[in-house]
Amino acid sequence: MGYIVGEDRAQASLLPARVEGFVAAEAAVRVIDAFVDGLDLAGLGFGRAVPATTGRPGYDPRDLLKLYVWGYFNEVRSSRRLERACRRDVEAMWLLRRLAPDFKTIADFRRDNGPAIVGAARAFVLLCRDAGLFAARLVALDGSKFRAAASPKKVIGRDGIAEEAARLDRKIASYLAGLDEADAREPDDEPGAVPAALAALRTRRAELDRLAARMDAEGRATLVEDEADARPMGHGAGPKPPSYNVQSVVDVETGLIVHHAVTDEPTDRRQLHPMASATKAALDLAALTVVADKGYGNGAHAGACERDAILACVPPHRAVNNQGDGTLFDRTAFAYQPETDTLVCPAGRSLIRKQLHRKKRNVTYVAVDCSGCALKDRCTTAERRFVERHLDDDTLNRMAARATPEMMRARRCAVEHPFGTIKRMMAGGRFLTRNLKGTRTEIALSVLAYNLLRTINLRNAPA
Incomplete structure (x- = not known):
């Protein structure tokens, strides 16, 4: 008995006459298309949301936003890969009506419309709120470290700056001595590549001085070259890679991310009140209950939450008599x-x-x-x-008393899954963009893609 075989490649076929025929009626790409079409791009601040009457026409920002949301939904984040997808992926062809922007146009759109993309992610949350999806009034807060685009080799401290500066000073002195000797022997000869090498050393030396000055001004022990907003973060012994602290607030009942933020603070101690109050405002609630782990134990923030009608449930994080x-x-x-x-x-x-x-x-x-x-x-x-x-x-005692075992189990079940899904979508949780502006844009796209996926799953879940 033979195998199941395909058609002969030389066989003439009558493919569907329309691209529409290649996309299933229940495909997620249709949800992305409908959502973006319903956005007020001009109100969100997207560039060229209103086409110009003169000059060469540009791409509709709706099309580029659809492409990015679809890309993050399908774990395709690179602008070059998105460009290739426009030419070979049927869903991308359907979504953009067979347009194929070049990678530079795609990358520039993400770079130039960061705040507007964050606003689009927030618009989806408001859409879910108006649809009545957030009814539990209980949210879970947590943070996770996401790797920066910069290499761990780019982390430099005060000792490293001093050692490299001393090494460069010796090289510069050696080059200058060599130039003096060459001038004494052959004053009319050009010393070749020596001036260029000397200029490069002096440029690097000046850069080290700027890094040291910034370190002193900000009171930091380390800096990340080429990505100043990133900081070494992580747990355990050994060197910490450059990272960002991504915060998310998840609705316990639905698993949807209600609010998110990207910070450069290595710990969560100063995130409780800002994240909880922003969530309360986004959901337009008179009162809110938020549960978090002990890393958010902050007395000042606990008091601020109580004053704003936010019940924080956080276990104690205090020193003991050792x-x-x-x-x-x-x-x-x-x-x-x-x-x-x-x-x-x-x-x-x-x-x-x-x-x-x-x-x-x-x-x-x-x-x-x-x-x-x-x-x-x-x-x-x-x-x-x-x-x-x-x-x-x-205040801390009242907050700790509310952090019952049942509350902490609800926190774990709600907040860990979204981070795992987003990190899978982001190749293990590493950014492609740099600094807070770029990473906030990228997280907004990831959160929007996750919320779309979660909403589709909730709709298709058996009653």
Whole structure:
């Protein structure tokens, strides 16, 4: 018995007379086409959204936006690959009506319309909101590190700048000495390629001076050459690659990304209130509940959330008493007395206010006298016990109490999946564009593609 075989390549065939016939009626590309056609591109700020009456006609920004959204939806992000797709992919031919822009035109569109593309991603969220998809009022917040386009070899610190500067100074001095010797022997001869090499060394030396000045001005220990907005980020030991911190807020019920942002901050400690308040405004809600991991534990942000009718559910992230092998009384064993601004230890003795740390937002309390205390061996190894209390301690306790195991399970189930899907779409989570402007555009396209995919899956899910 033979195999299933195809037609003879020399056989004449009657293909569909229209490109329309090659695209299935339920294809996702039709959703992309309908969504972009419904956008107000001029209102979003897209360039050339209104065609000029004179000059050579340009491409419709709708077509280029459709191409990019379709590309990110299908894990095709490179402008050169998108150019090739316009000539060989049937869906791309259908979407652009067989137009084939060159890669430079495609790349320039993404570069020049970054804020407008971010606005298009936000417009889809508003469309879902108006359709009633966000009804749970519970969202999950998380951050993930995405690799920058710059190589890890481009990370340079103060020691590296100093070493390279000293090496360049020696080379420059050597070149100058060689030029002086050549002039003394043959003053009329041109020294050949030496001046060009000397100019290159001096240019690099000046660049190192600029990097050092910027490092001092921004108070940074490292910089990434060719991509100043990127920072070394990551977990574990060893060198950290240049990366960005991508934040996302996911609706727990639907799994849709409601709000996102790209920052250059290595940690999440200052992201709770900005992300939660932006989500509340996007959903147009009077109150919102947000759940996040302990990396978002920030007292000032917790208080700001409460003032804005946002209930934050974040587990505590506090230091413990590491003296005595961790067996001594923790700070939670000391009761705060707001009337006298003192702490009371388990033995009933008072700790008075000693020092305010404004930067750390905490107050140090010290015991008046620990001598003769029967519980001293279980409290401290020092002469007196010191305890630090956060200025927002009550707010942090309320926020921690709301972070129940059920809430944390809901967070994990909701927020991890979108990051995994987006990183798969982005070749493991590495940007093609550079700096915050480019990476924000690229994440907006990825989030829009993910939300489109998620919405289609929700629509097709069995009831």
